[in-house]
Amino acid sequence: MTTQPTQKPSLTIVRRLKVPPAKVYAAWTRPELMARWWGPDGGPVLSAEADPRVGGRFRVVFQTLDGETHDCSGEYREVEPDRKLVFTWQWVTMPERRSLVTIVLRAIDEGTELHFTHAQFFDEAARDDHRTGWSGSFDKLERFLEAQAGEARCSGT
Numbered sequence: 001m002t003t004q005p006t007q008k009p010s011l012t013i014v015r016r017l018k019v020p021p022a023k024v025y026a027a028w029t030r031p032e033l034m035a036r037w038w039g040p041d042g043g044p045v046l047s048a049e050a051d052p053r054v055g056g057r058f059r060v061v062f063q064t065l066d067g068e069t070h071d072c073s074g075e076y077r078e079v080e081p082d083r084k085l086v087f088t089w090q091w092v093t094m095p096e097r098r099s100l101v102t103i104v105l106r107a108i109d110e111g112t113e114l115h116f117t118h119a120q121f122f123d124e125a126a127r128d129d130h131r132t133g134w135s136g137s138f139d140k141l142e143r144f145l146e147a148q149a150g151e152a153r154c155s156g157t
Contacts, residue, residue, distance in 0.1 A: 009126070018110055024114055025083075038060050043064040060072055086103075097126065
C-alpha cells in the first residue's frame, strides 16, 4: 500500500484593480509604496524594505490596531517586472514555518487582474489567519491604488 504525500494548505485570492500592472507591481516592490497599504487593518507600517531581484530580500514590520507588532520577510525567487513575483514568506517569530507567495499580474481592459497564491502553510489555521490578513491588505491596496490613480488624474499625469 502506498501513501499519498499530504499536500500543505494554500490560499488563492484574485482581485481586479483599476490601474495598469506597472502600478500594482510598484506597490509590491517599492518600500515607500508598500508602507502605504501593507497590513490587515488601519495600523501603521513601521518599516519596509525590498530588493526585488532573484535572491534579493524584503522585510515589512507593521503594527495592527490592537498594538501588536508583526515582522515578516522573505527572499525573491522569481522577478518579472510588471508580470510576476514569487517569494518566500516567514514571520520573525516562526522562521521554521516558511511558505511561498506567487503573484501574477495580467493586464485586462479595466486595469489589472492580480492572481495571488500563498502556498505551503503549516496547517489550515495558519492558512485561515493569512486569508483574513491578506484580504484586509488587499482592501487597503485597492483603496491606495485607486486614490493614487485619482491623484494622478487630478494633477494631469
